Amino acid sequence: MTATATVTLPRAPGLQAGAEAPGHGEGGPASTLVIVAYGFWIFLISDIVMFSAFFAAHAVLQMATDGGPGPRDLFDLRRVAIETACLLLSSFTCGLSALGSEARRMTWTQAALLVTGLLGLAFLFLEMREFASMVAAGAGPQRSAFLSSFFALVGCHGVHVSVGLLWLGTMMAQLFVKGFRADIRRRLLCFNMFWHMLDIVWVAIFTLVYLVGVAR
C-alpha cells in the first residue's frame, strides 16, 4: 500500500495520514461525483420500482379486453421495431456523448447529444401517432381495463422520454454556456444514466407489452 502515499486523496478531517485499508469509506469521503451519481442511481432504481407497479397492473389486466380490441388488433410490430431502433441508437449516441465529455471535446459531445435528442423526438412522434390512431379507432384508455393499463404504462414511459428531452435541451445549453465544469459534468452523467434507464424500461415494454401481447 505504498502507492497510496503517491496520490493526494480527499480525507475526512481527523483521519490519520497513511491509514490502512483503502476503499469503502476508508480512503476518505467519496468525491462529489460519486455521491451525486449514487444518489441519482438510487432515484432511478426507485423509478423502476414505480414502473414495476404499472407492469404488474398490465400483466394482470392483459386479458381484460371486455370484448373490445386486443393486442393483435391494435399493435403494429413494424412501428414498435422502428421505435425500439430509435431508442437503442439514441442510447448508443448518448454513451458517445459521455465519452466526449470525458475527453472534453465540445463538438463531439454536442453532436452526440443532438443526435440523441433527434432520435428521442422520432420515438416520441411515433408513439404519439400510435396513441392517436388507437384513440381514433375507439380504442382509447376508457375502452377496457387492458387499454387503461396499456396507456398508463406506455404513456408513463412516454412522459419520462419527454422530460428527458427537456433535460437534454437544458444540458446542451448549459454545456454550451458554461463549458465542462465539474457540476455540468455531474449533470451530464446523471442525464446519461437517466437515458439508459429509459431504454432499459423500453426493453421490458416492447417485450412484455407488445411482443408477448401479440404472441399470446
Add this chain to the structure above:
Amino acid sequence: MTADREKLVGLDTAPGAEAAQADHLLSGAQGYLLGLVLSALLTALAFFFTGSDWLWGPSIPVALSVLAVAQIGVHLAFFLHLTTAPDSVNNSLALAFGTLIVALVIGGTLWIMYHMNLNMPPMQEVAPPAVKAKASGQGATGVIEAASPTPVAAKVGGVVRSLDCPVGAQVRQGQLCATIDAPSLTQAVAQGESALRAAQARVTQDQAALTVARAERRPAARRRIGALQDALGRDEPSVAAAQQELDAAKARLEDAKILAPTDGVVLARNIGPGQSVAANAQPPAFLFAPGAAVEFKASLPGSLAALKAGDRVVFTVEALRGETFEGEILSVSPAQGGEGGQAVVRAKNPGAMLKPGMKAKIRAPAE
C-alpha cells in the same frame, strides 16, 4: 488521472461513469458499439421469434422474457458500466435491492391475482340474468362492425361479355360491373320489334283500304267501310300491345347488366370473361363490402319487441354522447327469455363517424 487513482486506492466508482481510459474516444466507443450490436441482435431475435413457428407456441413468452433479461444485462454492462468489481459493490447492491422489490411487486401481484381468479366461482353462476346476457355478447348494447358483404348474382343466364370491378376495387352505387350476353333477351327484343312492324303494317293496310272504300259511292262499299272500321279498331290496340311488349323486352335487357348495389369495395368476383353463367347461380357473381355502412347486433328493448326486419330505429353510441343515429333492422332473431329479440341493425355511415368497436344501443323506433 482519476482512473489511476481509483485503480490504486480502490475508491468507489460512480454508477454509469466511464470505466475505460477515457482519453481515447475510439477505445471507449468500442464498448458502446459492442453493447449496441448485442442489443440489436437480442432485439432482432425477440421480434423474429414473435412471428415465427420456430418455437413451441406456449414457450414463446418465456423465450422473449429471457431475451429481455439478457438485453437488460447488456445495457447494464456496456452502457451503464456496472461491474462486479469491489469499487462497484454499492451500485450493485442498490440494484440488487431494487430487483428484489420489483420481483416482489410483480411476482406477488401475479401470484395473488392468479389465485383470486382460481377461487372465483365461474361468472355464469353468480351473475344476474341481465349481466349474463351481456357476458355472452347479447346485451342491449352491441358492438359496431363493418357491414356484412352483399352478394349480387346474375339475373339472367348467358355468356359474360364485358367485365369490370376486379377484387379490391372501389365501386360507386350503380357502377356497371359486368354485362351478360343473354340470347333469350335479344331474341325477345327482335321478336317484339317484328311483331310491332307487322301490327303497324296491318293498320296501314286497313287505313288505305278504308280511304279507297270511302271514295266509292256504292252501297256495297258502305258495308265494307263498316267492316274495315271494325278491323282498324282491332288492329290499332294490337300495335299498342306490341309496343308495350317491346318496351318490356328492352327493359329486361337491363337484367343483363350487373351493377354495384352500394358504394364500397369488391370482395370477390366469381365470373370470368367469356364464361357462361346461369341465372342466380351460386356462388354469386360478385360480393360487395358496403363502404359507408356499419352493422351491429343488439337485443331490442322490451318496449320495442314488436319491431321486425325492414323497420327503422334510432340508436345512440356510447363514445359519441348526445348524437343519435338512424338505422334499418336487417333481421330479428327470436327472443330468449322475456327480452326482445336480437336485431341486426345496419346504418349508413357518412363521414365515417361510426367506427368498429364502438358500442351502440337501440333507443326508439324512427319516425
